[in-house]
Amino acid sequence: MRRGISIAAAVTVVALTASACGGSGGDSSSRPKDPKDVSGTITYWDTSDAATEAPTYKALIKQFENKYPKIKVDYQNIPFTDIEQKFKSAAKSGKGAPDVVRTDVGLMAEYAELGYIAPLDGTPALKDTDDFSSVPLNTARYEGKTYGVPSVTDTLGLLYNKKLLKQAGIAEPPATWDEFIADAKTVKAKTGAYGTYLNPDSYFLLPLLYSNGADLADPSAKKITINDGAAVKALTTAKKINDEASMKVDFANAYQNMQAAFKNGKVAMLIQGPWSVGDDLSGTAFKGDEKNLGFAPVPAGAGGKAQAPTGGHNLTVYQGSSNLDASYLFTQFMTSTPSQIEIAKGTGTLPTRKSAYTAEVTGDAKIAGFQPLLEKTARARVALPQAGSLFTPLAQNYVKILQGDESVQGGLDATAEEFQKLLKGFSVG
Secondary structure: OOOOOOHHHHHHHHHHHHHHHHOOOOOHHHOOOOHHHOOEEEEEEEOOOOOOOHHHHHHHHHHHHHHOOOEEEEEEEOOHHHHHHHHHHHHHHOOOOOOEEEEEHHHHHHHHHHOOEOOOOOOOOOOOHHHEOHHHHHHOEEOOEEOOEEEEEEEOEEEEEHHHHHHOOOOOOOOEHHHHHHHHHHHHHHHOOEEEOOOOOHHHHHHHHHHOOOOOEEOOOOEEOOOOHHHHHHHHHHHHHHHHHEOOOOOOOHHHHHHHHHHOOOEEEEEEOHHHHHHHOOOOOOOOOHHHEEEEOOOEOOOOOOOEEEEEEEEEEEOOOOOHHHHHHHHHHHOOHHHHHHHHHHHOOEEOEHHHOOOOHHHOHHHHHHHHHHHHOEEOOOOOOOHHHHHHHHHHHHHHHHHOOOOHHHHHHHHHHHHHHHOOOOEEO
């Protein structure tokens, strides 16, 4: 039994394992050798945008059903904000869980630890793994096993207004955080626009932490590291950006105001992800002039590295599925190169397979802009079942630091204390 699992979860795992072994897909000796002989109905929970992305996935499902006419897919679109609790509740009770679920990469370790999703090594779900980019594939792994198949991916980068930088006499986007602050001041002095808008969400703090050699915790050493010297350096830099280089942050509506300011030319540079580009191009600074939007790696810190977190979604298979065979085939099909090409063309999201970056796919400026960033700067987040819960106390204390209500060290020490309540057996480094 994996360390840290609760008694209730352990009971659930036993029940799920028994269910899996008793279902039509659980006994490997009885599984049909020919995929064409696999039959039955599976349920798929998708979290893609119902209006703009789901039609692409529905079209692929029709292709899958045509290829495997004995398998039917019950497609259900679940809002991204609801999926975590809905799946956990269904998986824990053993009632109503989907066979396949689109899972945020940040939830992989937790679902695996709880025994809710099946390891996929050696199954038909995982095929041609050498074709996957290494970082997205690493998001699917936990304690030596692979629990998902990468479907779409993303990371954070530096988006910038080329005209504003040129007007300020800046030839290239900043490569370090010190340059970022200096360039932001220059933009303000020479153009009247603000250099940046600091996003106070703790996820957007990760590039600063990573680039300074810091992280939330060290699982191998069982240490909490959020208040060590490297993290203090990162947060000191964030405070300096907020105080000296950023447009005044409206902490109640930071994301919306940040986006509005950037896309309408009031801010020159942002740390953002590919999901924002469609909105960016609708603003006066870029509408009709898409080439004015620049893409660059996040700046490097004192550690000399430029690193950003990997986001995206993996397809995972419910441990208690009564039709593992069909679930594996569906997962394989939906993450294959042809499917990823169709998904990229239809939704503008970044593929996880290297072979899916065709000329047609990279014709999308957003995909072309972020593809090299994935290879150069993206890294998997710390693989802890409690990782998602750590962002809440970090965010609360980060805001206090930025607002001047806590010192950098004091705010990080308070964060470490909250982490220790969540990470049983971890010491403060």
